Amino acid sequence: MNNVECTLCPRRCRITEGGRGDCRVRTNIGGKLISLAYGNPCAVHVDPVEKKPFFHLLPGSASFSVATAGCNLHCRYCQNWQISQSAPEETSNTALPPEDVVRQALRHGCRSIAYTYSEPVVFYEYTLDTCTLAKDKGLLNLLVTAGYIEQPPLLELCKVAHAANVNIKGMTDDFYKKMSNATLQPVLDAVITMKKQGMWVEITNLIIPTWNDSDADLHALCRWIKTYCGTDTPLHFSKFWPMYKLTDLPPTPVDTLTHDWELAKAEGLKFVYVGNVPGHAGNNTYCPNDGKILIARDGFKVTENHVKNGTCEYCGTAIPGLWE
Amino acid sequence: MRRHDALFIFLTGLSVTLLGLAVAETITRDPQQALPAPTVQAPASSEALREQFIRKGLPLHAGKYWRPSHE
Numbered sequence: 080m081n082n083v084e085c086t087l088c089p090r091r092c093r094i095t096e097g098g099r100g101d102c103r104v105r106t107n108i109g110g111k112l113i114s115l116a117y118g119n120p121c122a123v124h125v126d127p128v129e130k131k132p133f134f135h136l137l138p139g140s141a142s143f144s145v146a147t148a149g150c151n152l153h154c155r156y157c158q159n160w161q162i163s164q165s166a167p168e169e170t171s172n173t174a175l176p177p178e179d180v181v182r183q184a185l186r187h188g189c190r191s192i193a194y195t196y197s198e199p200v201v202f203y204e205y206t207l208d209t210c211t212l213a214k215d216k217g218l219l220n221l222l223v224t225a226g227y228i229e230q231p232p233l234l235e236l237c238k239v240a241h242a243a244n245v246n247i248k249g250m251t252d253d254f255y256k257k258m259s260n261a262t263l264q265p266v267l268d269a270v271i272t273m274k275k276q277g278m279w280v281e282i283t284n285l286i287i288p289t290w291n292d293s294d295a296d297l298h299a300l301c302r303w304i305k306t307y308c309g310t311d312t313p314l315h316f317s318k319f320w321p322m323y324k325l326t327d328l329p330p331t332p333v334d335t336l337t338h339d340w341e342l343a344k345a346e347g348l349k350f351v352y353v354g355n356v357p358g359h360a361g362n363n364t365y366c367p368n369d370g371k372i373l374i375a376r377d378g379f380k381v382t383e384n385h386v387k388n389g390t391c392e393y394c395g396t397a398i399p400g401l402w403e
Numbered sequence: 404m405r406r407h408d409a410l411f412i413f414l415t416g417l418s419v420t421l422l423g424l425a426v427a428e429t430i431t432r433d434p435q436q437a438l439p440a441p442t443v444q445a446p447a448s449s450e451a452l453r454e455q456f457i458r459k460g461l462p463l464h465a466g467k468y469w470r471p472s473h474e
Contacts, residue, residue, distance in 0.1 A: 117464030
């Protein structure tokens with residue numbers, strides 16, 4: 080028996096010689112675990128950092144964004160399923176080693192590198208090495224992740240990553256099991272660890288009609304954030320679009336998102352946003368003290384910025400985030 | 404009874420008996436035994452796997468966070 084057990088994520092896949100992990104990018108050759116994703120991205124773009132979304136991090140800046148094939152979750156509504164639910168040999172890839180990612184990011188005037196679109200956990204070694212080089216060059220490392228990772232690899236990654244947007248998909252195991260074939264607790268543990276390790280964390284919650292849009296779901300999410308992350312933690316409610324295996328549901332009504340936005344603010348969260356709805360008042364950042372618009376946005380575009388040296392330009396209230 | 408009538412009756416009886424036995428065997432046979440013997444395929448060697456991935460243009464980078472599994 081020449082099997083290996085992958086200990087990167089809570090799935091703990093046991094991989095036979097020549098087999099693949101659940102993520103499709105980790106294999107076993109000769110009794111050793113091999114990554115087929117390293118330096119082999121299938122998506123490389125320069126995006127506004129707001130697209131990730133990060134709303135409290137270098138507003139209006141460009142983020143060099145990379146992804147490989149594969150994911151360790153299998154969300155029925157995945158918006159990037161063409162790459163996340165594929166093996167690396169099924170996508171069109173570019174050879175781009177970590178040093179070239181950093182070089183390209185600097186050449187394009189980016190202030191950060193985002194490990195995004197699919198799932199940076201499954202291209203862990205590529206993420207880790209690129210983060211290390213990028214940090215040395217003064218770039219910020221941004222993880223856009225479902226947070227389904229074991230603690231030891233996460234702790235190592237936290238040393239070189241600056242920020243994460245973690246998608247908390249629902250607040251029950253049942254939801255995770257049915258929608259993503261995963262479990263909730265490791266995700267919550269990952270968020271707590273990121274916070275404790277000093278990373279800047281923003282949270283996204285995609286609102287799926289009839290699945291996770293009850294007031295009880297939203298109260299549970301907001302209360303968990305308040306308790307374990309603090310009321311300063313930005314929360315993004317994102318609009319669902321019928322996609323992949325979940326095409327029998329309508330897009331999230333804007334009224335639902337507005338209701339959720341109000342509910343989260345009433346729960347005491349200071350920075351709540353509505354995503355995928357350009358022009359919505361929930362695109363903007365408001366000062367929690369004087370209520371004025373600090374950062375006005377139209378979709379991903381920053382149209383006004385009144386955060387100066389990390390404070391409200393009008394009343395001097397400190398605004399949490401990575402601003403410089 | 405003429406001799407060839409007796410032979411005909413004997414042969415008919417024998418055929419019916421053999422047919423019955425064949426049907427009974429088919430009904431009671433373990434379905435697994437009915438399958439053709441599996442072709443034993445030697446597992447691909449590590450070198451062959453390596454070449455297979457390289458041919459597909461995939462990088463082979465040592466992974467972190469794993470351990471041998473004897474299950």
